[in-house]
Amino acid sequence: MKIQIGIFFGGKSVEHEVSVITAAQTAAAMDAAKYELIPIYITKDNEMYTGAELFDVVKYKDLPGLLSRSQRILLMREKGKIQLLRYPAKLFAQPFIAQLDLAFPIVHGTNVEDGSLQGYFQLHGLPYIGSDVGASACGMDKWVTKCLLQGAGLPVLPGYCFQSSYYYGDPQRIITKLEELYGYPLMVKPVNLGSSVGISAAHDPEELKESIELAASFSDRILAEPMLTNMREINCAVMGDSDYTEASACEEPLSTGEILSYQDKYQGGGKSRAAAAKSSGGGKGMGSSLRKLPADLDIEQEEEIKILAQKAFLALNCNGVIRVDFLLDQEENQIYINEVNTIPGSLAFYLWEAAGKPFRQMTEELVQLALKRQRAQERLIWSNEVNILSGMQWGTKGVKQ
Amino acid sequence: MFSVVLFVLLGAFVYFFWGGFRQSVHMLQLNSYYPERFLQWLKGQQRKEAIYVMVAMVITSLSLRYGSMSLYLYLIFHAVIFFVVALIRKKQPDKKPLVYTWRLKRLMVTAALICIAFILGLGVLFRATFWWELPFLLAFLNLMVHTIVIIANFFNGPIEKRIAKGFTDDAKRILAGHPGLKIIGVTGSYGKTSTKHLISQLLSLDYQVLATPESYNTPMGVVRTIREKLSATHQVFIVEMGAKKPGDIKEICDIVQPHMGVISSIGEMHLDTFHNLDNIIRTKFELAEAVAKEGLVFLNYDNEYIRKQKLSQPVVRYGLGKAGEDNQQLDLWAENIVSGPKGSQFDLCFSDGRIIACQTKLLGKLNVLNIVAAAAVATRLGVEPSRLAQAVSRLEPVPHRLQLLPAGPSYQIIDDAYNSNPEGSRQALETLASFPGYKVIITPGMVELGDQEEEMNRRLGRHAARYCDFIIIVGQNRSPAIMDGARRAGYNESNIYVADHIHDALEKADQLSRDLTEEEGPMTVLLENDLPDNFLDNGQGKQTRRK
Structure with a gap:
């Protein structure tokens, strides 16, 4: 009897394609002797499909053809078990396709990674890998992340968050406010998008306007923070749950020709919308992009980053594997937590391999963490087993107990 | 017209018959389909109602059929008897509900077939006067309901064994795949x-x-x-x-x-x-x-x-x-x-x-x-x-095993209802003794201990007398031994109450808690030994853990 795992990927997100690749990588890494892996591809239209070819990235070149060879499905809870059913049902045919023991969401970005998909599982009572609804929602929202980390006493850059409608009501008011608060240069980000999408730097009022309007085209809420001019980016992954966490090796992402690097994005370039959208792959730290691994850090710095990463994991109440991105201010020699990815690109497997944990073992541990959380939840009281309404007497003068 | 009359008679009979039949298969189910245990239960049963109906049927049948009554009226008259008896008979609530498993359904089908075979067989025998004998035969059928159920269980035995083996093989196969x-x-x-x-x-x-x-x-x-x-x-x-x-x-x-x-x-x-x-x-x-x-x-x-x-x-x-x-x-x-x-x-x-x-x-x-x-x-x-x-x-107590439950506003219950060993009872009482305030035990005494039962219950009474301010005994069967034990320990008999059933006992406990003065309270009630398992499920919205 193999454990039936539904790998959910895709979704209505700017990081749709990255998710397809991560899912295929993960499926290839998992132990086929232990797990029956069922691909569940969510289209950009939020429809769900399953089929044998869906883990084959090459097949996505012809998406309509691929979908026509795949089967659209429904998730259904039946007698305490979660079933995949064929949709639309065929006459005289069993709609049942498979039963799921566990869901593995491998999705990036808004509409999926932000707790939406996790909520879908939660509602079905289907255990799933990774952070729960709350932690996923917090991790996706850069402003909430910043507030939570700050509340936990962890180092973050100051920031100012505002609604785009507030900006359009009186653009000058925001610009003056930001100039008073931080001065230039500034970083402007959409609050709830995958790491680098829609992010740009501003060195003067003109650029600031452009940056805000770029960010506003991706999100209704915008975050501005002072920009560090002499700094490095360091990423570190964390795995575990509230009982136990461990940190991976640290990496330093480097620029490449094709994909926009940290420097390109944050120091002048990459302001056009097209360029920003293109950078979505790079920001997720794909397994194939260029990096220095392990990052060139002195022992104390590395130790501090690893501890901060685990503290951030706990502050957001994460589960499974996350990647924490740091900014290293070279001038002040100060470390800041920049953001948290609750489902990192490639699940940050390369950071774990560098730390001596193979991808396969990592997926094994993720499965156990998900089951452990399910056990912990079952201990809690969720509902009255007895229907209280059945014990009431319904009199003429209303409800009496 | 005749078919309508027949329909009415059989309908009334099925309604009448169902009560005893349901009880019979229910008891067989509760005794895990073991005929020996079922017969043990049957020994204690009185089938007064069935016998009365049977006798009434014989008398009325004999008196009516030699009068000038028409067959139609005769059958209708008996239909009314079945119906009325079924209506007025006492219905007792189930402690454990009957579960309509496939096994039970198979048993019921076999039993129904036996009933039909019985009627048809006698129909052939009494060919000439069959319709006149029918009410009497039906009443006899009702009298024999437990026998019929046992026979059906016997016939189904080999089939059930094969089905059970199929299930067992399936379970083994599942384990082998794991x-x-x-x-x-x-x-x-x-x-x-x-x-x-x-x-x-x-x-x-x-x-x-x-x-x-x-x-x-x-x-x-x-x-x-x-x-x-x-x-x-x-x-x-x-x-x-x-x-x-x-x-x-x-x-x-x-x-x-x-x-x-x-x-x-x-x-x-x-x-x-x-x-x-x-x-x-x-x-x-x-x-x-x-x-x-x-x-x-x-x-x-x-x-x-x-x-x-x-x-x-x-x-x-x-x-x-x-x-x-x-x-x-x-x-x-x-x-x-x-x-x-x-x-x-x-x-x-x-x-x-x-x-x-x-x-x-x-x-x-x-x-x-x-x-x-x-x-x-x-x-x-x-x-x-x-x-x-x-x-x-963080360990949670096991239900009904020294499980502490809040009960009324002023007292709590130690639920040890599933305990069934004398040593455990003594320890439960010692646990109760460690509680402050007024202490009460509710117990029906210990059962299934063979020769030692009386002595064990006397001992229970003695221990209870030592630790409890009040003793509530459920049922008459074992109360003399418990009371005897308490009395020998010099217990004040006015602090013993014999309740008819568990609800009566709980009511008494409730009343005791209301009468308590502030110095005497708080009150703790120990529920000890073999009480029915659904005695607390009376719609109080008791919170339990999800399984």
Whole structure:
């Protein structure tokens, strides 16, 4: 009897394609002797499909053809078990396709990674890998992340968050406010998008306007923070749950020709919308992009980053594997937590391999963490087993107990 | 027209017949379809109503058919009798509901076929006067309802056996497809359900655990758990194994083939079917025999019968230990036990010298022993001992086993209703004694103890007199022995109340709590021994844990 795992990927997100690749990588890494892996591809239209070819990235070149060879499905809870059913049902045919023991969401970005998909599982009572609804929602929202980390006493850059409608009501008011608060240069980000999408730097009022309007085209809420001019980016992954966490090796992402690097994005370039959208792959730290691994850090710095990463994991109440991105201010020699990815690109497997944990073992541990959380939840009281309404007497003068 | 009359008569009869029939199959189901146990229940039954109807039918039949009544009126008249008797007969609420399983449905179909065959057969015999005999035959059928059910059960026996074998083979097949699953058998004369629950809770720290639910401990209960509950994610399967006669444990072991076994206790339980203690010991150790050579057997070394056994497998010996001694023969034990109304504190001691201070909200010393057993299993399966203290402090009580429940605004209940051993009763009373305020016991006394029953109940009365401010006895059967015991201990008889049933008893307790003065209170009620399991489910919205 193999454990039936539904790998959910895709979704209505700017990081749709990255998710397809991560899912295929993960499926290839998992132990086929232990797990029956069922691909569940969510289209950009939020429809769900399953089929044998869906883990084959090459097949996505012809998406309509691929979908026509795949089967659209429904998730259904039946007698305490979660079933995949064929949709639309065929006459005289069993709609049942498979039963799921566990869901593995491998999705990036808004509409999926932000707790939406996790909520879908939660509602079905289907255990799933990774952070729960709350932690996923917090991790996706850069402003909430910043507030939570700050509340936990962890180092973050100051920031100012505002609604785009507030900006359009009186653009000058925001610009003056930001100039008073931080001065230039500034970083402007959409609050709830995958790491680098829609992010740009501003060195003067003109650029600031452009940056805000770029960010506003991706999100209704915008975050501005002072920009560090002499700094490095360091990423570190964390795995575990509230009982136990461990940190991976640290990496330093480097620029490449094709994909926009940290420097390109944050120091002048990459302001056009097209360029920003293109950078979505790079920001997720794909397994194939260029990096220095392990990052060139002195022992104390590395130790501090690893501890901060685990503290951030706990502050957001994460589960499974996350990647924490740091900014290293070279001038002040100060470390800041920049953001948290609750489902990192490639699940940050390369950071774990560098730390001596193979991808396969990592997926094994993720499965156990998900089951452990399910056990912990079952201990809690969720509902009255007895229907209280059945014990009431319904009199003429209303409800009496 | 005749068919309408016939229809009315048969309809009324089915309505009339259904009451006895339903009760009969229900009792057979509750007695696990064992005809011997069913007959035992039947002995105590009076079938007055059926006999009255039968007699009435004979008299009226004879008087009416030789009068000038038409057949139509004659049949209608009897239909009315059936209907009225069915309407006015006493209906008792079920303690445990009847479950319409496939087996029960098959039984009902067979029984119905027997009824039809009976009527048709006699129809051939009485060909000429059949319609005139019919009401009488139907009444006779009703009188014979239990016999019919037993015959149906007998006919279905071979089919049921084959179906059961199919289920068992299916369960074995499922287990064979689950090679990594660790299977742990738990048996013992008492304490096995609690031990199973606690092992399950501690192992859940690191493993996905499935345990046979509630007190399922028969081969079919185990088979059902495997077929309905076991999923690919499970890593450990804990099987409670009950026995009423030699071979019972082996039968379950043949299905599950345990890797580990826990023998929690051996005592003189079910002596009526085991006949002697040697049979009990041999049966419990069927589990040890079934455990693989490289497996592990966990033994409660506090139990003298268990201590005497020699095993070929590696053994883990656990117990409560002896204060002031070096406990060298134990691998894991508890020391410095302090039990009170808030639970117990104790030191969990390992033979390598490690000591872990634990506290639990579970009541009573017996639960400490059960926790030691669970800790022994958990650590042998790789749970880090340093994590045990926290896990033990979070252990939840097992339902109806020294489970503390809030009851009214001014009192609480210690629910020990599933306890069925004399030693456990004494310890429950000691636990009650540790509570402050006014103490009450509600008990129907102890049952199924054979010759010793009366003496045990007298002893229960004596202990209750020592610890309780008020004694409520449920039912008349065992009350004389309990009262006698209390009286000999010099107990004031005005503080004893004999209740008709459990609801009466709880009402009395409620009233006592209302009459208490502030100095006397708060009140604690101990529910002890073999009470029906649904006595608290009266729509109070009791919060229970999701399973």
